[in-house]
Amino acid sequence: MFTSETFAFLRELRANNRREWFDENRARYERHAKEPLLAFVRAVRPRLGEISPHFAAEEGSVFRIHRDVRFSRDKSPYKTQLAAQFRHGQVGGPMSEAVHAPAFYFNLAPDGFGEMQGVFGGFGMWQPPNSAVEAIRTRIAEDTDEWRAAVQGLVLSGASLKKVPAGFAPDHACADDLKRKDFISVVPFSEAQAMAPDFVDQFATAMRRAAPLQRFLCEAIGLPF
Numbered sequence: 455m456f457t458s459e460t461f462a463f464l465r466e467l468r469a470n471n472r473r474e475w476f477d478e479n480r481a482r483y484e485r486h487a488k489e490p491l492l493a494f495v496r497a498v499r500p501r502l503g504e505i506s507p508h509f510a511a512e513e514g515s516v517f518r519i520h521r522d523v524r525f526s527r528d529k530s531p532y533k534t535q536l537a538a539q540f541r542h543g544q545v546g547g548p549m550s551e552a553v554h555a556p557a558f559y560f561n562l563a564p565d566g567f568g569e570m571q572g573v574f575g576g577f578g579m580w581q582p583p584n585s586a587v588e589a590i591r592t593r594i595a596e597d598t599d600e601w602r603a604a605v606q607g608l609v610l611s612g613a614s615l616k617k618v619p620a621g622f623a624p625d626h627a628c629a630d631d632l633k634r635k636d637f638i639s640v641v642p643f644s645e646a647q648a649m650a651p652d653f654v655d656q657f658a659t660a661m662r663r664a665a666p667l668q669r670f671l672c673e674a675i676g677l678p679f
Contacts, residue, residue, distance in 0.1 A: 455493045456648045459486040461564045464534055468564075471530040483519070491516055491536045494560070494654065501658035502540055502558065505665050506679050508672075509558060511540045535563035542677055554582050556671050558661050562648060573648045575657055577664035578638035579671050580612065586675045591622060591632050593674040598628055604670040605631075605639070607663065612636020637671055639664050 463486050467476070476483070492513060499511040517537040523529045538560045545555035559576035579586065594601045614633040618624045622632045641660040647653060672679040 455490040455497070456562065456653070457486065457490070458649065460490055460536075460562070460649075461645055463487055464536070464562075465564050467532060468534040471532055471534065473531055476532055487536055488519075491538065491562070495538055497654040498540065498560075498657065501654070502661065505661055506668070508543050508678055509540050509556075509668075510543050511538075515540050535561055537561050542672065544677055554580060554586075556668055556675075556677065558664070558668070560657065565645065573643040573645060575641045575643070575660045575664075576638050577641070577661065578610075578636070578667055580636050580638050582637070582675075587635060589676075590637060590671060590674045591619065591634075593670070594628050594631055595622055595626060598626075601628060601631065601670060604666040606666075608639040608667060609641075610634070610638065611640050612638050637667070639667055 459482070463479070463482050466479070467483075470476075495511050495513065495515055502509050502511045515538045517533070517539065519532050519536075521528075521531060521533050523531065540558040540560075542556045556579050557577075559580075561576065562573050563571055565572050579590070582590070610631075613635040614630070615635065616633070618626065618629050618632050623629075626632055641664075643653070643656065647656060650656070669679040
């Protein structure tokens with residue numbers, strides 16, 4: 455699905471992030487970026503369905519290539535990565551709000567592209583609202599063994615508080631996890647892996663490994679898994 459042409463287009467877009475250049479290269483975008491990403495989403499759909507019937511992989515899962523520059527100093531009109539979010543079906547609202555819900559996230563960009571560099575999967579909840587964070591922390595504190603089982607073998611990342619928040623024991627066995635503001639596991643892939651014939655299978659394996667984490671988070675905030 456993804457080829458060297460996909461990465462070449464994204465590198466050139468970063469160097470020429472202007473509407474005039476994009477219009478001249480729109481056919482390349484359609485053939486080497488948009489179409490492969492949609493094909494990837496379609497291929498992920500049945501594999502995701504085997505993990506949980508409550509997460510959707512559909513055309514609407516794909517993020518737009520256009521940037522929202524209304525409140526940004528950076529007025530570059532286009533994103534320089536491809537991305538899709540397979541979110542929980544009971545979470546409505548615009549994508550700008552749904553990004554904070556339980557989801558399986560996919561990002562593809564060449565290496566060295568700043569914060570969203572490289573190819574990776576992100577599984578869990580990124581910057582969830584305070585009510586969800588409180589519910590998740592409470593469940594971690596009360597169901598510690600289940601939490602440890604859910605994250606076994608995963609590398610968690612994201613922002614954390616400096617201290618254990620009020621209401622939780624500072625010496626709790628999972629004190630570091632109680633400090634978390636994000637509950638996500640990030641799995642990196644190389645460009646070569648992304649271009650391999652079995653990349654969808656590799657991504658599906660990463661989703662399956664993160665499924666216990668997703669289940670824990672969903673149940674903590676009252677969503678079915």
